[in-house]
Amino acid sequence: MPTVYLLDYVAGNIRSLVNAIEKLGWTVDWIKSPEDVAKADALILPGVGHFGHCLSQFSSAAYREPIIAHIQAGKPFLGICVGLQALFEGSEEDPDVPGFGIAKGRLKRFDASTKSVPQIGWNSAKTSVKSDNGEPLSLYGLSPSSKYYYVHSYAVPYREGELEKDGWMVATGTYGTETFVGAIAKDNILATQFHPEKSGAAGLRLIKAFLEKRKLSPLSPESTNASKATSATGLTNRIIACLDVRTNDAGDLVVTKGDQYDVREKSDSVSAGGQVRNLGKPVEMAQKYYEQGADEVTFLNITSFRNCPVTDLPMLEILRRTSETVFVPLTIGGGIRDTTDPDGRAVSAREIAGLYFASGADKVSIGSDAVNAAEELYANGGKPTGKTPIETISAAYGNQAVVISVDPRRVYVTSPSDTTHHTIHTKYPGPNGEEYCWYQCTAKGGREGRDVDVRQLVQAVEKLGAGEILLNCIDRDGSNRGFDLELIRDVKEAIKIPVIASSGAGKPAHFAEVFRETHTDAALGAGMFHRGEFTVKQVKDHLQEEGLLVRQFEA
Ligand code: 1PR
Numbered sequence: 001m002p003t004v005y006l007l008d009y010v011a012g013n014i015r016s017l018v019n020a021i022e023k024l025g026w027t028v029d030w031i032k033s034p035e036d037v038a039k040a041d042a043l044i045l046p047g048v049g050h051f052g053h054c055l056s057q058f059s060s061a062a063y064r065e066p067i068i069a070h071i072q073a074g075k076p077f078l079g080i081c082v083g084l085q086a087l088f089e090g091s092e093e094d095p096d097v098p099g100f101g102i103a104k105g106r107l108k109r110f111d112a113s114t115k116s117v118p119q120i121g122w123n124s125a126k127t128s129v130k131s132d133n134g135e136p137l138s139l140y141g142l143s144p145s146s147k148y149y150y151v152h153s154y155a156v157p158y159r160e161g162e163l164e165k166d167g168w169m170v171a172t173g174t175y176g177t178e179t180f181v182g183a184i185a186k187d188n189i190l191a192t193q194f195h196p197e198k199s200g201a202a203g204l205r206l207i208k209a210f211l212e213k214r215k216l217s218p219l220s221p222e223s224t225n226a227s228k229a230t231s232a233t234g235l236t237n238r239i240i241a242c243l244d245v246r247t248n249d250a251g252d253l254v255v256t257k258g259d260q261y262d263v264r265e266k267s268d269s270v271s272a273g274g275q276v277r278n279l280g281k282p283v284e285m286a287q288k289y290y291e292q293g294a295d296e297v298t299f300l301n302i303t304s305f306r307n308c309p310v311t312d313l314p315m316l317e318i319l320r321r322t323s324e325t326v327f328v329p330l331t332i333g334g335g336i337r338d339t340t341d342p343d344g345r346a347v348s349a350r351e352i353a354g355l356y357f358a359s360g361a362d363k364v365s366i367g368s369d370a371v372n373a374a375e376e377l378y379a380n381g382g383k384p385t386g387k388t389p390i391e392t393i394s395a396a397y398g399n400q401a402v403v404i405s406v407d408p409r410r411v412y413v414t415s416p417s418d419t420t421h422h423t424i425h426t427k428y429p430g431p432n433g434e435e436y437c438w439y440q441c442t443a444k445g446g447r448e449g450r451d452v453d454v455r456q457l458v459q460a461v462e463k464l465g466a467g468e469i470l471l472n473c474i475d476r477d478g479s480n481r482g483f484d485l486e487l488i489r490d491v492k493e494a495i496k497i498p499v500i501a502s503s504g505a506g507k508p509a510h511f512a513e514v515f516r517e518t519h520t521d522a523a524l525g526a527g528m529f530h531r532g533e534f535t536v537k538q539v540k541d542h543l544q545e546e547g548l549l550v551r552q553f554e555a
Contacts (some may be wrong), residue, residue, distance in 0.1 A: 001551055004211060005040035005190055007031040007067070009057050010046040011520070012397045015360045016323050016330075017080070020197040024208050031149055037066035041075060046197075047082030049398030051107065051154065052094025053080045078210050079191035081152065084184065092323060093154045101266060103184060104166060105196060109155040109250055116521050118467055119155075119187040120402050121235040122147035122551045123169035125182035125194060129216065133155065136224070137216045139169055139191055141209035142183065144222035146202035147236055147551040148173075148194035149295075149329060151362075151400045155180035155193060165294050174234045185215065198329050198362065200290075201554040210271050217231040219475075229549040237515045238522035240296045241289035244344050245334075246303040248276040255279045256302070256528045259478035261407075261446040263302070279530040283321045289529060290326040292536035293553035297326060298470070298524065300365065300405065301334025301446055310339075310347045316359045323360025332356045333365030333470075337372075337389055346458045349389030350396055357397060358390055365403040365470055366390060368443035371450050374460035378446040378452075384464055393463035399497075402468075404461045406445050408439035408454045408487065409474040421453040424490050439487055454487065462495045468494070470524070473503040478527050480506025488518040500524050508534055508542035515548055 003019060006028050008014050018028050019486050021044075045067065047054050058064045068211045071077050079087055099106075108115075111490045129137045150173065158172045158179045172181040183192040190210050196203030197317035209217070225304045229235060242253045246263070256263045265274040279285075285387055286297045299322075301315050315332055322330060336356075337349050353364045365387060373388040384391060394402045412430025416423040421438040429435050439454035441544040458469050471491055483501045492499055498521035501514045505525040514523050528534050540550040 001025060001027045002211070003027050003029050004042045004044060004148070005029050005031050005036070006046070007037075007063065009054070009061065010065070012357045012401060013362045014046060015320070015358060016327065016362070017044070017046055017197040018362070019222050019324050020204055020207055020327060021211070024211060028151050033064040037063070037070050040070065042078070043067070043070050043075065044078045044080065045083035045086065045137060046080040048151070048401065049082065049084070049396070050093065051082060051085050051091040052097040053101060055086060055094075055097045058059075058086070064100070068102070071100075071102060073185055073225050075215060076210065077189050078207075079189075080197075081193060081195060082193035084181075085154070085156075087184070088156055091154050096248070099546055102189070103163060105156045105163065105166060105181075106474050107156050109154050110178060112382060112496045116155040117496055118151060118498070119235070120151045120468060120498050120521065121149070121238045122199075123150050123173040123175065123235050124148070125173055125192070127554060129169050129173040130330045131216075136219050138219045138223070139171060139183070140183055140215060141203075141205035141217065142171055143202060143219070144228040145223050147199070147555065148182065148192070148196070148202060150182070151329075153194060153399070155386050161188055161486070165341055165348060165349045171357045176233050179418055181381055198327060200327050204327060209361040214220045225298060227544065228350045228369045229254060229544060229547050231549040235521075236295070236549045238295045238366070239511065239539055239550070240298055240376045240522055240524040241286075241294040241526045241536060242300065242502065242526040243282055243285055244300045244302045244526065246276065247314075248302070253282060253318070254531060255282050255285050257478060257530055260474055260479055266304070282318045286322045286326050289536055291553060293540050293551070294328065294536045295522070295551060296329045296331065297322070298331040298333065298365065301332070302478050303334075310341055310355065313352075313355065316355060319356060319361050320360040329362040330360055330364040331365050331403055332361040333367060333403070337369035348392065350392040350441065353389075353393045353397065353401070357401070363401050363403045363468070364393060365405045367405040367407060367445075368405070370404045370461050370466070371443045371452060371457065373464060374441075374452055374457045375450065377460045377464065378456070382463075390461055390464040390466050394467065399465050399467035401468045401512050403470050403500075404458070404466045404468070405472065406454060406457055406469040407472050409442055409446065409449065410437045411440045412437045417548045422455045422490075424486055426486055428486075432520040439490070442474065454491060454525070458491055458495050462497050466497060469499045471499050471502055474506030480502050480528065482506065482510040482525065485514065488514065488520050498522065507532075508539045511539050512543055512546045512548060515543070
């Protein structure tokens with residue numbers, strides 16, 4: 001089998017890239033030292049996270065010069081995400097650290113005044129490459145009708161003609177009003193700001209074209225059939241399928257689903273509370289939702305498997321198997337905190353996250369421990385300690401890798417002066433006609449109410465370096481009544497990082513409603529998919545009929 005070389009410098013989820021390459025019939029060999037670079041024919045440089053951190057690591061490990069030599073020798077090179085950024089002269093993210101300077105330009109942070117930053121989601125990579133007789137061509141399999149998965153806060157602003165005059169072919173995306181470089185190619189070099197290994201069949205097509213050195217090819221007629229729908233940001237409306245996973249009473253790992261977080265069957269009289277609802281097997285269900293067009297899959301380990309050695313975490317195997325066939329981002333949550341193994345060894349949250357990333361996860365989601373971190377931050381006068389899992393994981397793997405799962409519950413009050421917390425005037429009064437409520441954050445799956453409101457929590461975790469909020473709502477969970485729009489608006493107003501609306505989806509129209517009525521960045525469903533009431537595809541078809549931009553599954 002042909003071989004491609006990968007440089008692994010702990011860049012987060014490298015497993016998915018290996019899986020993608022192997023699925024295409026190639027093998028991966030690893031660059032383990034700077035001397036190895038010279039033996040590589042084709043070289044892939046993946047990367048996520050902080051520009052300065054990555055580039056400094058290349059330099060201190062003596063990789064910088066061999067990589068530049070590889071590129072200048074005309075050997076095939078593919079840079080992904082920070083692997084693209086490295087080719088440019090530098091980045092506002094860390095102005096003192098130089099890039100390779102192979103392409104002219106510097107990265108700038110996206111303007112967050114009218115949109116969420118980081119950009120997380122599916123956007124375009126459009127080119128205007130033409131043949132000598134004016135026919136549009138595909139650059140490394142890129143298609144104008146396909147969408148690609150981006151996750152980044154900094155980008156190279158696109159100025160027409162500038163890169164082209166140096167011989168680069170460019171594919172662009174537009175986020176809000178900013179058009180940025182999505183991919184560049186010249187001679188032996190290809191680099192993408194998006195993650196091809198996370199962009200479904202469209203991304204695999206690009207990797208295949210790179211491996212086969214097929215730079216330009218004719219565009220198929222269907223690939224020019226781009227949807228006419230638009231969105232304010234340029235991103236598609238992102239749909240996430242969520243699988244709550246736990247061991248059932250027979251000891252098997254199953255997908256379950258609660259009503260207001262109660263996952264036991266009510267009709268079942270076994271002991272107190274009935275059996276854990278069993279809705280299917282995690283890996284098979286993830287695969288099914290991928291094929292229905294889910295833009296991401298989230299696994300929440302809703303029991304923490306506390307007594308299990310970290311290296312035997314059952315979710316590791318689920319991730320490994322899922323990432324073999326599911327080429328969209330995977331998030332894993334549950335039990336991510338500093339802990340102690342049964343043998344007494346201290347294990348840091350960062351170490352646990354590292355195991356998950358190495359097994360195929362792109363993001364980790366932190367629930368209970370985020371409430372602790374927020375409380376600590378306020379107790380410390382708003383000064384971060386640098387020691388919380390949110391900080392340590394985001395410092396090592398980038399903000400985009402840290403999702404905070406928030407489990408709020410309504411607390412009704414007659415007047416805002418009845419509480420010190422931030423209240424909203426609600427259209428849905430409480431049991432005694434109360435017209436105001438605040439959202440109390442909880443830990444341990446809703447079992448522990450804390451003296452922290454949802455605004456305080458999301459603002460604290462944003463400050464600590466979280467990249468995204470998974471906004472559940474205990475009152476709506478499993479209710480099929482639709483999302484709590486008041487909660488989502490309240491949270492969106494408070495922060496700049498993206499928000500995933502969760503809890504309450506019962507039909508496709510609820511997704512259209514949440515995208516129209518709030519500025520949410522994504523919406524998540526669980527029960528309605530697991531019970532087979534609707535498919536992800538039906539949700540997307542409905543959104544499309546309503547004129548909302550979606551990414552459809554490509555086989
Ligand atoms: O606290 O860091 O160990 O993480 C535990 C994680 O497990 C948290 O993300 C917490 O939300 C989740 N969790 C804990 N207990 C439960 C439970 O149900 N008993 N599940 C639970 C939370 C919420 C959703 C659900 C949506 C959509 N699940 O993600 O999928 O509400 O459901 P719907 O569409 O059917 O309404 P830690």
